[in-house]
Amino acid sequence: MEDREVLSKMNYPIYANVLMSVVSYFLTVRLIPKFRDMFIKGNLYGIDMNKKDGGKVPEALGVVTGCVFLITMFLFIPVPFTDYIFKNADFPHNEFVEMLAALLSICCMLLLGFADDVLDLRWRHKLLLPTIASLPLLMVYYVNFNSTLIIVPKPLRPWFGLSVDLWLLYYVYMGMLAVFCTNAINILAGVNGLEVGQSLVIAASISIFNLVELSGNVWKAHQFSLYFMLPYMATSLALFKHNWYPSQVFVGDTFCYLSGMTFAVVGILGHFSKTILLFFIPQIINFLYSIPQLFHLVPCPRHRLPRYNKETDKLDISVTVFKKSELNVLAKLCLWVFRTLKIVSWKEDKTGLVTCNNLTLINFILYMIGPTSEPSLTIILILIQIMSSVLAFMIRYPLASVFYDI
Secondary structure, three states: OHHHHHHHHHHHHHHHHHHHHHHHHHHHHHHHHHHHHHHHHOOOEEEOOOOOOOOEEEOOOHHHHHHHHHHHHHHHOOHHHHHHHHOOOOOOHHHHHHHHHHHHHHHHHHHHHHHHHHHOOOHHHHHHHHHHHOHHHHHHHHHHOOOOEEEOOHHHHHHHOOEEEOOHHHHHHHHHHHHHHHHHHHHOOOOOOHHHHHHHHHHHHHHHHHHHHOOOOOHHHHHHHHHHHHHHHHHHHHHHHHHOOOOOOOOHHHHHHHHHHHHHHHHHHOOOOOHHHHHHHHHHHHHHHHHHHHOOOOOOOOOOOOEEEOOOOEEEOOEEEEEHHHOOHHHHHHHHHHHHOOOOOEEEOOOOEEEEEOOOHHHHHHHHHOOEOHHHHHHHHHHHHHHHHHHHHHHHHHHHHHHOOO
16 A cells, blocks of 8 residues: 555656646647747848758747746646645755756756857857856755765776775766767757757657666656656657758757756766766767867868758768878877778878868768768668667666676
């Protein structure tokens, strides 16, 4: 009987959250078209360079989904605590503060993301802003948990023991996680529906992981994660409907920042900050592949999106051109590795002028399969995200049992 009561208390807020998420989906679907003309009049628009007509498309519509998501979460705040309120029980102030800190960090990134879309901030600001926005999370984590122990894999235990206390390094890691999540989605972009599509797959993967872990000892942490993931997926699905090819709206950096910080929030406060990286496998690959250009070892143009061919109505690799003699030793080493692995298009003339593809996962896929239509390319990239999530679950459960005592 007690188990049933606990299960009922555990499920009630989730049922309420599902209902509110459904409402937020239909509200967002209706709101986005109403804001399109308003954004264009305010000069918040872009030109879709992968279309023949290349008309004006409103930019930064992620702010609409972000606002609906936050309003839904604000209205949801009392729901998990109604039992404590009506029964005058000891109020769980630590859980309440966690939710407020999470919403504060997400709200900060929504504001900063919109500022980036309007003001076009520099890259150094894009690294600094998520770090600042993650500080409330880290403070709450320190006050409520302050657990910085990690379990050492079995093969390494003879040297390091059963566990290692990383102390300050663990907080540095969590801060860097917030920076990575917000920017990783942003740099894997450039075709209609990709930013929202990959984010939806990541959110769905996190939700499945939370549902599996609800029966475990730390079910409250995973329930907390679901509170955020369900309305996030609902509002993002509404945005995906308008952002899918041919895109009626662009999501902007606002959506990428919002998504990344939401994932970082649930990962840090849900106590699975290491597991969440498994759902970012394509983003990690894209980041590693992009390092020579991100760190300006190789010339990096402002836009690295694929090149559109008007005659075939297909996308092909976009390229960067540079003198081989102007590269430093580290750049030459990176490109030599890429060429040896045959993962880069490389053309060099007699004068040492090199033409190679821009170093993104999107261009790499086009390099492997050849010119492709935009919707087909987006589908391929989303399928890669889905297969990566399947791999992540294999690593998290069957493979982890080999290295850890689970």
